[in-house]
Amino acid sequence: MATVQVARAFRLPITAVMTALVLSGCMRTTGPVAVAPAPSDLDSMAYGAPATPAPVAVADTGSGAIGALRNAFAASPRAAYAAAPGAFRYDSAYHLDAGDRLRVVVYGQEGLTNTYAIDAAGSITMPLIGQVPARGRTTSGLAGEIAAKLRTGYIREPSVAVEIEAYRPFFILGEVAAPGQYPYVPNMTVESAVAIAGGFSPRAKRDMVTLTHTDANGSARYTVPLGTPMSPGDTVFVGERWF
Numbered sequence: 014m015a016t017v018q019v020a021r022a023f024r025l026p027i028t029a030v031m032t033a034l035v036l037s038g039c040m041r042t043t044g045p046v047a048v049a050p051a052p053s054d055l056d057s058m059a060y061g062a063p064a065t066p067a068p069v070a071v072a073d074t075g076s077g078a079i080g081a082l083r084n085a086f087a088a089s090p091r092a093a094y095a096a097a098p099g100a101f102r103y104d105s106a107y108h109l110d111a112g113d114r115l116r117v118v119v120y121g122q123e124g125l126t127n128t129y130a131i132d133a134a135g136s137i138t139m140p141l142i143g144q145v146p147a148r149g150r151t152t153s154g155l156a157g158e159i160a161a162k163l164r165t166g167y168i169r170e171p172s173v174a175v176e177i178e179a180y181r182p183f184f185i186l187g188e189v190a191a192p193g194q195y196p197y198v199p200n201m202t203v204e205s206a207v208a209i210a211g212g213f214s215p216r217a218k219r220d221m222v223t224l225t226h227t228d229a230n231g232s233a234r235y236t237v238p239l240g241t242p243m244s245p246g247d248t249v250f251v252g253e254r255w256f
Contacts, residue, residue, distance in 0.1 A: 106151055108148075114128060117174075118173070120172040141163070141167050152176060156174055183248070188214040188216055188217035189212065206243060216254060
C-alpha cells in the first residue's frame with residue numbers, strides 16, 4: 014500500500030516534466046511565419062498602386078537584341094536629326110528632283126506606262142501630255158498631276174501610280190579614299206557614304222563632317238556627326254585634321 018502511494022506521489026511531477034518537454038519541442042518546430050508587409054506594400058495598401066510601372070519583358074526574336082534593333086531601324090522611317098538649334102533635319106517625305114528615275118504606270122494604257130527620268134529642268138516628258146513638272150513633288154503628288162493632265166481630253170478616269178526606280182546620286186569630297194559621285198542607297202547615313210567611298214584617309218577629321226542639303230527651302234550647309242541620315246543629292250565633305 015505504501016508503494017502505491019509513493020508511485021502516485023511522483024506521478025504528478027513526472028507528468029508535468031513530460032508536458033514541459035513536449036511543449037518545448039513544439040516551440041522549436043518550424044511553422045508558418047507571418048511577415049509584416051514592407052513599407053512600400055503598406056503605402057500601396059493605404060494609397061493605391063505604386064507610381065513605378067511594372068517591368069516590361071522584352072522578347073528576343075532569335076536574332077538577338079542588336080539584330081532586332083537593326084531590323085527595326087531598317088524597316089522604319091528615319092527620325093529627324095537635330096543636335097542643336099539650326100541643325101540639319103531629315104525630311105521623311107521625299108521630294109523629287111533632277112536625276113531621279115521614275116516608273117510611271119497608267120493602268121490600262123501600255124503606251125503611257127514607262128520609265129521616265131527627271132531632266133535638268135525638273136520635269137518628265139510623257140506621250141500625249143508632254144512635260145510634267147516633277148521637281149519638289151512627292152511621288153503621289155506627281156501621280157495626281159499626271160492623272161489631272163490625262164483627264165483633260167485624253168482619258169476619262171485615269172489611274173496612275175508613280176514609284177522611284179533609282180534615286181539621284183550623292184557626292185562625297187575631301188579626305189576619303191575615293192571621292193566622287195555614287196548611287197544613293199535608301200536609309201543611308203553619312204557613315205555609310207564614307208564607307209562607300211573607301212573609308213577615311215589617314216588625315217581625315219573623323220568625328221564631324223560637313224553636309225550640304227537641298228530641299229524646298231534651298232541649299233544649306235551643316236556640320237553633322239557620322240550617324241546623320243542622308244538624302245539623294247546631298248554632298249558630304251570630310252575635312253582634314255590639324256594634328
